[in-house]
Amino acid sequence: MDDDASIRKVLRFALEKAEFSVIEAENGEVALTLFHSADFIVLDVMMPKMDGIKTCAKIREHSAIPILFLSSQDDEFDRIQGLEIGGDDYLTKPFSPRELVARVKAIFRRTADHQLESTPPDGSEGTIKYGKLALDLKGVIATWDSQVVTITRSEFEILERFIGSPDRAFRRNELMRGQVVSDRTIDSHIGHLRKKFAEVDAVVIDTVHGIGYRLSSCQ
Template identity: 45%
Template sequence: MNISAMPATILLVDDDPHIRQLLVFAFGKAGVDTIEAGDGEEALAKVERHNPDLVILDINMPRMDGLEVCRRLRATSEVPIFFLSSRDDEIDRVLGIELGGDDYVVKPFSPREVVARSMAILRRTCPRNASPVGPAETAAVLRHGLLSLDPESWTAQWHGHEVGLTATEFTILRTLLAGPTRIFSRDQIIDRLRGPGFALTDRTIDSHVRNLRRKFAEVGANDLVETRAGIGYRLGTCSGSAPEG
């Protein structure tokens, strides 16, 4: 399951050393390097020091919880964040996504599932885990109206203004842009993000779409994504006009 000759680095943040030990072992078998932090303050310091490719972050920690760590990270970084939650509490999960998290899993979890879902994030976001491509194979910039996405650098722009997106937000937008006249159901979007069978919810997708709309609205985009009631979402006209839905 090794995804690269140059392994990615994952920061594991949990106040329970047993959980960290389980994940260190599971990721080691997958050929992925890990570093550990036992609390939020240590996590912030290690992100700055080691620049990891992914942060796996427990929500419920003493002193500084995972949601606060996420807030602080998102002020300066777009590093993917994968939440661990000790409660099956949708409020925590949705808030984590709205703060900029990419995925979550509820304890007790399968270490193999955490590894698989982490690999899915890394394949989308970590350049050193992609297959080498020559100049002729470089992915072209995708454009629709005032929107442009660069799959190589994972950057999004609206009329020349760069918009910082998480890995999941970028992937949702790229999915919609791949079929600009097509309506995608929430299940279809989930399948594009994780593959069939992963336990994301409709409400989680709605939270990611709200994040996209909010971020693009800050640079004047009001017609990025249209909602089709009872069906799902499709890309808007991206012309700067008022949204249809």
């Protein structure tokens, strides 16, 4: 999904050699109609019709599909901005096709890891743990150091999003399954979570000023 046909050709070749199947879209509008059938997306920051950033935002309203951004060095665009917007990784032109493939594989490894984590082999099915925090996905119960913390469904979903990428800072609109709510609303949920966990002397969420929030170390 790059505006420059020749780059697309190179990408297609490299990805197909790595046994991915590739669909192309020459601009953001087309991309939006196709992304449902894809496993991941490579977006050029600069695209005709709709730029990569807008396209990413649109996609993120509906889906958490992995997105990798491409940009030229002179695009005045950097990793932070890319991540803020909801990208999973970011690559600057020029890059080697080999590196692109490596990045894509890394994204898959990462998301695959998560999915495995939720059904680990040791019988503790359906619970995800990170430090003292544990989320029971079936019972929708959160515990801290084995003590139950009663939270609502939205609050649980926010924690679920966090625990899926425990080291990552999320922007607000990434935290609620792409539902469009005001930033203050998210703050509100975060506030409630903090208050509830404070009752068991736990700090679960750090704020990342200018970006959003991040799961704390949970120790």
